[in-house]
Amino acid sequence: MNKNSKRVLAVVAASALAFGTVVTSQANAAVKEVTLMFQGPLTGPDAQLGQDQLPGAVYAISIYNATNPKVKIKLEKADSQCDGTVAANIAPGVAANKKVIGVIGTSCSGEAKNSFPSYKPAGLTMISPSATNVDLSNPKSKSNGFPIFHRVVPFDSTQAVVLAKVAAKEVASPKFYIVDDQTTYGKPLCDDVKLTAKKIGTIVGTDSVPKLTNDYSSVASKVKAAGANSVIYCGYQTDGAKFVKALRDSGSTAVFAAGDGVNTSDFPSLAGAAGEGVRLTAPDVPFDLLVSKTELAAFTKATSVKVPGLYVTSTYDATNIYISCIKAGKLTRAGIQSCVAGGSFKGVGGGTIKFDRYGDLTGGAPVGEFVVKGGVIKYLGGVNG
Amino acid sequence: MNFSVVTSEFWSLCLQGLALGLIYSLIALGYTMVYGVLRLINFANSEVFMIGTFAVLVVQVNLLHHDVTSQPIHGFALAKALILSLFGAMIVCALLAMLVELVAYRRLRLHGSSRLASLISAIGTSIFLSEGMRNLTNSRPQTTPRLLEKTSLGTIWGANLRIDTIITIVAAIIIFLALDQFVNRSRLGKAIRAVSMSEENSRLMGINLNKVITLTFAIGGLTTGAAAFFYATVYENTIFNVGFNLGIAAFTAAVLGGIGNIRGAFYGGIALGLLEQFASAVLGSQWKAVTVFIVLVLVLLVKPSGIFGEAVQQTRT
Numbered sequence: 001m002n003k004n005s006k007r008v009l010a011v012v013a014a015s016a017l018a019f020g021t022v023v024t025s026q027a028n029a030a031v032k033e034v035t036l037m038f039q040g041p042l043t044g045p046d047a048q049l050g051q052d053q054l055p056g057a058v059y060a061i062s063i064y065n066a067t068n069p070k071v072k073i074k075l076e077k078a079d080s081q082c083d084g085t086v087a088a089n090i091a092p093g094v095a096a097n098k099k100v101i102g103v104i105g106t107s108c109s110g111e112a113k114n115s116f117p118s119y120k121p122a123g124l125t126m127i128s129p130s131a132t133n134v135d136l137s138n139p140k141s142k143s144n145g146f147p148i149f150h151r152v153v154p155f156d157s158t159q160a161v162v163l164a165k166v167a168a169k170e171v172a173s174p175k176f177y178i179v180d181d182q183t184t185y186g187k188p189l190c191d192d193v194k195l196t197a198k199k200i201g202t203i204v205g206t207d208s209v210p211k212l213t214n215d216y217s218s219v220a221s222k223v224k225a226a227g228a229n230s231v232i233y234c235g236y237q238t239d240g241a242k243f244v245k246a247l248r249d250s251g252s253t254a255v256f257a258a259g260d261g262v263n264t265s266d267f268p269s270l271a272g273a274a275g276e277g278v279r280l281t282a283p284d285v286p287f288d289l290l291v292s293k294t295e296l297a298a299f300t301k302a303t304s305v306k307v308p309g310l311y312v313t314s315t316y317d318a319t320n321i322y323i324s325c326i327k328a329g330k331l332t333r334a335g336i337q338s339c340v341a342g343g344s345f346k347g348v349g350g351g352t353i354k355f356d357r358y359g360d361l362t363g364g365a366p367v368g369e370f371v372v373k374g375g376v377i378k379y380l381g382g383v384n385g
Numbered sequence: 386m387n388f389s390v391v392t393s394e395f396w397s398l399c400l401q402g403l404a405l406g407l408i409y410s411l412i413a414l415g416y417t418m419v420y421g422v423l424r425l426i427n428f429a430n431s432e433v434f435m436i437g438t439f440a441v442l443v444v445q446v447n448l449l450h451h452d453v454t455s456q457p458i459h460g461f462a463l464a465k466a467l468i469l470s471l472f473g474a475m476i477v478c479a480l481l482a483m484l485v486e487l488v489a490y491r492r493l494r495l496h497g498s499s500r501l502a503s504l505i506s507a508i509g510t511s512i513f514l515s516e517g518m519r520n521l522t523n524s525r526p527q528t529t530p531r532l533l534e535k536t537s538l539g540t541i542w543g544a545n546l547r548i549d550t551i552i553t554i555v556a557a558i559i560i561f562l563a564l565d566q567f568v569n570r571s572r573l574g575k576a577i578r579a580v581s582m583s584e585e586n587s588r589l590m591g592i593n594l595n596k597v598i599t600l601t602f603a604i605g606g607l608t609t610g611a612a613a614f615f616y617a618t619v620y621e622n623t624i625f626n627v628g629f630n631l632g633i634a635a636f637t638a639a640v641l642g643g644i645g646n647i648r649g650a651f652y653g654g655i656a657l658g659l660l661e662q663f664a665s666a667v668l669g670s671q672w673k674a675v676t677v678f679i680v681l682v683l684v685l686l687v688k689p690s691g692i693f694g695e696a697v698q699q700t701r702t
Contacts, residue, residue, distance in 0.1 A: 044524040045624060081524065182671065205387070209670040214620055214630060217401040218665040224397075225390040238526045242622060249535050250397075251545060269453045270528050270622075375454065 032071045034331055035099040036061070036322055037078050038315075039090075039115070040107030040130075044081035045212065045238040048264040050107050052309025053129055055299070056287065057104050059312075060319035062302040064326075071326055076100070082236065084110035084184065091118035100124065102322045102336050104315060109133030110184035113143045120148055123333045125340050127321055129314035130260065132156045132283065133188055137358040150340055150359035152314045152321075152347070153283040154367065156185075159259055160192030162367040162383045163281045164200060167230045167257035174201030177228035177254070179219060179243065181211040181235030181261075189259055190234035197232070204228050211239055216246035223247060229254050236261040240278075241270035248274040255279060265309040268375045280370040286379050287312040290349050310377075317347045390666045396544030398662045404550045404619060406658020407557035411612035412635035413642070413650035414564065415482070415605035421581040421645040422601045425500065428507040429485050431632020432514035433478050433606055437613025438623035439518065440477035442529050444470045457534035466532050470617070475610035482606030483599055485510055491595070518625040526624040529617045553615040560611050561651050564604065568647060577601055581645070634661075634677075641681055643694020652693060 038057050040050035054077070061073050078094050080087035087106065094100055095118040103119065103126040106112045112131040119126060128136075128151040135141035136149055168174040176197045180190035187208070197203050205226040207219055220243075223231055231247065231254050233240050240262035247256060260282035268275045287308035288296055300306055325339035345353040354362045366382030391398070412434050419427040445451050449466050451458075458466060489510040493503050538546040568574035579587045580597045588594055616631070617623060634657060642653025657677065664676035684692060 045526050047523065047525050207670050210674075212624075212626075212630070213670065214616075214622075214627070215401075215405055215661075217405075218398060218662045219670060221394040221397050221401070222387065222390050222666055225393040238622075238624075241528070242620065245621065249547065251537075270526065272453055272528070272531055272621075 032331070033074050033099075034071055034101050034326060035074045035076055035097070036319065037076050037094055037097075037100045037103045037105070039078040039080055039087070039094065039103050039105030039111065039126075041082035041111075042077060042079040044079075044083065044086075046082035046108070046236050046261075046264075048237065048266040048309070049082060049130070049261075049311075050079070052265055053107060053311045053315040055303035055305045055308065056129070056312040056315030057319045059299045059302045060316050060323060063298075064323045069327070071331060073323065073326065074099075078103075078105075080106060080108075080111045080115070082108040082111060084114040087111035088114040088117075091115040095119055095122035095124055101331065101333050102127070102325075102340075104129065104318050104322070106131055107311075108185060109136060112136050112145060112149065113184060116143070116145050116149070120145070123337060124148060125333065125337045126150065127152060127318040127340065129153065129318050130284075130311045132159060132260065133184055134192070135188070137360045139358055144358065146358050147341065148337065150355045152317045152353060152361065153311075154361060154365050156189045156259075157192050158364060159281055159283055159367050160189055161196045162369070163189075163232060163234075163257060163259050164193050164196035165383060166279050166281055166369050167197075167232045167255055168200050169279070171201075171230050171255055174230050175204045175226070175228045176201055176230050176232055177205045177207075177223045177226055178203060178232045179207045179209055179234070181233075181239055182208050183211055183235065185261055186211070186234040186236075189261075190232070193232055193234065201230070209235075209239070209243075211235060213239065214242070216243045217250065219243065220246040220250035220252060223254060224250055224252050228252075231256050233258040233262065237264045237267040237270060241267060241272075241275065244271050244278060245274040257281070260284070260310065263310050263370055263377060265307075265377065268372050268377065271372075275372045275375075278372045280372070280377060281367055281383075282310055282370065283314075283365060283367045284311050285313055285349060285368055285382065286310075287316065287348070289379065313348055317345075317353060320348075321345045321353065386667055387669075388667060391663065393543075394666065396542040398666055399659065400544050400546070400550055400554075402659035402662035403655060404553045404615075404658070405661065406638075406655040407554055408612045408615050408619075408654075409631070409635045409638045409657050410651045410654025411557055411560065411608045411615070412631060413639040413654045414561070414647060415609040415612075416636055416639045417642075417644055417647060417650040418577075418601050418605040418608075420639070421647075422577060422598055423490070423494070423503075425490065425503050426507065426636070427485070427602075427605070428504075428632075429489065429510040429514060430482070430605065430609055431628035431635070432511045432518075433481050433485070433628075434609045434613050434616075434631060434635075435518060435623070435625065435628035436481055436514065437474040437478040437610040438529075438617050438627055439527070440474045440610070441470045441614050441617040442527055442623060444473040445530050445532060448473075451530040451532060453528045453530055455530045455532070458532050459534075463532060467618075470532075471611065471614045474614040474617075475607045478610030478613060479603045479606035482602040482609070486599055486602040491598075494598075515625055515628070522625055524625060526622055529621045529623065531621060533618060549619050553619055557611070557615065560608060564608065565647060567604075573597070573600060637677065637681055641684055641691055643691030646691070646693050649691055649693030653691065656692070 180186040257279040263280040330339040369380040415430040638653035638657040642649025665673040
């Protein structure tokens, strides 16, 4: 290759590079993209909770992106397994990713608490569809998430009242046996349940069984010995299933009631026949009851999920809050934070979503009552706390 | 403290503790057999147990086509399913234990590596198996089908004699007695005992060391596989880390009874199962682990070689 040829080649290469850069930057200018992070359990013992919620975010974003907006939204996933330790490990990475302007999550309260130390300094807003621990929004608590934390569900004090009422329903002279799983979610929920249980019946026993215990037979024996006719469990579905199996195998016919940690679509299959009749609560209204058949078909098409699970409604609402802010041109973390904290949004159920200073819903919301029947979880209606 | 539960549910707690304790015993036999011969804590044994529980799941779900919604079965179909599950788990665990010995320990042993190297290899193998299963199952718990209806065979002193509990207790005792007799009376059993006393002298007496050690791992795998089957039958669930807690409990049982001592592992498991049940009933489940380990420390302070252990570190019966 002679000198002239080399010069020509260099000019052509430089031109091509410059042209490419211009085209790319023009394309970037045409369609911008921001990222929302879904954070919750996608694997692990509590994976069903996150797997049930995720389609709510996927569906909301698919509807928005299908309108060909100037700013597209990319959904990423952070799997913190409903485990505070895992959350503490992955939260710094999420916070460091400047493309992420908001977190849909976390699903569990322990995850939220351990994510705050990373998200607060980064100014990264969180809207949780299901983290219900009271401390997360309690101004007196050192582990609150002010100012970045928000949730579209009422907190555990409200659910606890309903859970105790549901556990006592149609039970003559309720004798409660109350068991928690020692987690950030389970223990405070049961502490609140006890306050109502004392008023509407008698607490004949309590226990605190670590999450992922294999053998619940001694607890079942204690329930029998105490003569309890209603058992309330505050924990997650894997252990809830083991517990109710041990209880039924011990011959106990006491009512078994549990909160939203157990209310996941895989609970009936984990518990088998022992799960029949289990009473559940959750601050949620099933998505399929709130939308039309056409919308439900669109949801199924977008997510491949036929029957929306628990907290699809709240995840959909949480995602739509971000979408409203993005539509309003809020594309930075600071912009999102001020928009979410000060805005007023419409929920899929028709109500207005507005947050108080510490991230809770103004005006509260009813808690849903559910029952396991025929191997599926059925919604019975809302109960006021 | 709740002592009333002990008076009203004493025999129920005993039966449940015995069943759980015998599952610990069967896993503890796996630890103690290997320790007796190699002076090595085979930490991978807890993961051999975990794989055994998944083997039961595979036999029942993939081979016999039952699932969590299946109704319990009866008669010949039930006997076939239970026997296939039991032997499936035992064979898988025995083969896996032999493979672990071959891959993780043999080369180190033949090259005269330190016990520390073998210990690290044991931990590495344990992590490999556990994390491998985590990835295969996405860390999600699995439920084994209820093939055996948990009917009551009657009551004794107010305790419900549930069929799965009784099967576990009877079968585990039979397995232990068979192992005890095998180690005591058979030629291979004598060879195992000889190797546990002195590798060098055994070699000089013409004993094939590799064969005996492989056999020891296989026997440990068989008892651990049986434990996996009984666990899956009684508790009907498994997860990638199911072996962790049970493995620690079984190892504790082996140490409590005197590690390296077959009868020690057996009685240590029973003692631990009963202790856990009663501690949980009286003090609350949150104090179960604390109580167990306080008792373990106290026992070891008084008898450093465990309840049945002697100063001589060898497989005794």
